[in-house]
Amino acid sequence: MNKKEKNFATYKEFAKMLREVANIYSKLGDEPLLEEGYEYDAIRDAVQYVTNKHDFSFFLLPWREQFRSMPFDVTKRKKWADYVAECHAKGKEIDYDNYDWDK
Structure with a gap:
């Protein structure tokens, strides 16, 4: 049986990924963002699993750092x-x- 593959390159799927990343970070509550390079291993790993990107510093850290420096x-x-x-x-x-x- 030849099943048609689902297209995951959609706005809906991208939004799902962003919501999941947001949920991971929201668990830290009102804790201040850490300085660059000191991300919690558990948070970094969880985000990597959701985003399927294992280069955290390239994929997500720029957004986080921009927000930390200019909240x-x-x-x-x-x-x-x-x-x-x-x-x-x-x-x-x-x-x-x-x-x-x-x-």
Whole structure:
């Protein structure tokens, strides 16, 4: 029997991989990110198993280091993204100067 192989190169599969990596990191809670090169072995190994990439420093560490060096409030950025998407959907101009970042 010749089964058709599933195409895993999809946005849905990529999102699944990112969610699994996020779940691994979320288990550390509010613990500060460690300096470059000092990732927990258990975390690094778990991420490698999920991503199928055994060169952690090439695949994930650049994102983590960028966030550690210049952190931001993800919730506020998500609200901004929703606002921009709403403006695009309604054909409104984005008000960069008067957007309320504290809402």
